[in-house]
Amino acid sequence: MSPLPLVAILAATPITLQQVRELSRRNTPALLAELTRQNAAEQVRISRAAILPQLSLSADVSRSAASSTRRINFLPTTNPDTGAREFVGIVADTPPLTQRNFNMTVTIQQLLFDGGRWWNQIAQSGAQEEAAAGQFLEQQMTSELEGVRRFYALYGAQRALDVLLSTVQRSKELLDRANALYEAGRLSKSDAIQAQVNLGNDRIAATRQRSVIAGAQSDLAVWIAHPGAEDLVAQDPGTMTGAPAPAPVLENATRSALERRPLMRALANQVRAAEYGAAVAKAGFWPRLSASANYVRSGNTVDPVFTDPSLNNAYSIGLSLRWDLFSGFSTTAQVSQAQYSKFSADLNLADAQRTLEGDLRRNVRGVEIQLETSQIALENRDASAAGLSLAEERYRAGVASTLEVRDAELKRTQAELSLLQARIDLEMAREALARTMGGIPQEGRQ
DSSP, X not given: OOHHHHHHHHHOEEEOHHHHHHHHTTSHHHHHHXXXXXXXXXXXXXXXXXXXXXXXXXXXXXXXEEOOEEEEEEEEEEOTTTOOEEEEEEEEEEOOEEEEEEEEEEEEEEEEESTTHHHHHHHHHHHHHHHHHHHHHHHHHHHHHHHHHHHHHHHHHHHHHHHHHHHHHHHHHHHHHHHHHHHTTSSOHHHHHHHXXXXXXXXXXXXXXXXXXXXXXXXXXXXXXXXXXXOXXXXXXXXXXXXXXXXXXXXXXXXXXXXXXXXXHHHHHHHHHHHHHHHHHHXXXXXXXXXXXXXXXXXXXXXXXXXXXXXXXXXXXXEEEEOOSOOTTHHHXXXXXXXXXXXXXXXXXXXXXXXXXXXXXXXXXXXXXHHHHHHHHHHHHHHHHHHHHHHHHHHHTTSSOHHHHHHHHHHHHHHHHHHHHHHHHHHHHHHHHHHHHTSOOOTTOX
8 A cells, every 4th residue: 555545544534424413413503593592592581571670770970060140030019109019120140059969769660560461472482482492403403414414425435436446456357367368369459458448447437536535525524513624534324234124104204293393393383472472462452550669869968868878868659550542553553463473373384284294205205215226226236246257257268358348347336336326315315204204213223
């Protein structure tokens, strides 16, 4: 082995299917969905805050100044000559004035009734949080499925290279035999040249396959948040050998999907959130009642406002009632919008259920088709192997040409590649079905 391939092997990073699953569920799209879920959880806390007592403390210090002012004050008087009532203007000058003010206020407010607005908003936020949690799980499953697809793309590319290298080795052996037969005078020079050309073509195919592997490595590395230039090597997932299990029954798959699929739960929670949203909008027709209490300390000196708590105190308590009797029909419009949102959520849920049924039927049928395809590909591989052995025996006996052996060899290579792709397609069909059902399939795992 040359030094360069040895260095490449030593620098490679092996990765398993299970590792890809776990890393894919924590990739960038999944993390963004998790942030959305956390934001929804914080919105629940924000909604709850409105029904809790609101306590505030404020304190301020101010200084006001006024310049000298002159005013004319009119005072009533009685004319001593006529006895009539008259007003006499008196000029009054006010000296400059400077004044300081100190205030401290503690206020507590409590909402008593608002037509159920805030209680329904709390329930709505809770439903939205559950919907976001379902969307997060759905995104995790989507990310995992894509990661698994990229893993199998890399594993298939690696295995395809092994097949092509085996073909190169068989072509080299055929060239050696052709040269030996030519030197022994049992084969023409053109047959030996043809064998050499066939070997060169096989080497080209193997070399090009390395480029396919490099692209698959980059695609997988980027998806699982690894450096894009990392030299990943997909390990045998253990799912490509042995007799594959049969496809699940459609009725069982449908029942499992309706119970486990996060998307269905998320859409159902969106319907609940829309129902609460309609109740929130209708609360605008009701009055709002709240209670408040105030404690105020004020004065124009620091002492006693901030030093003696027994002085300069003022207290007040009260109830506040507000009823928007007419809002320009905005409340009515908000109620209509909330009802439209509820209708849209119902439509989305019904459409998702129909889509789920269609996806399940298509994916179950896809597994069945891939099982049949894999069996045919396996039979073709065995038949092509037998054909190649027969052609090689005839060639060694001198009754077959290199063209016959080459044709059998190409059929063997194509059959092996077809079988490899068929098994990968079968595994991806199972993964797609698992994604639709809401979890990793347990049936058919070897």
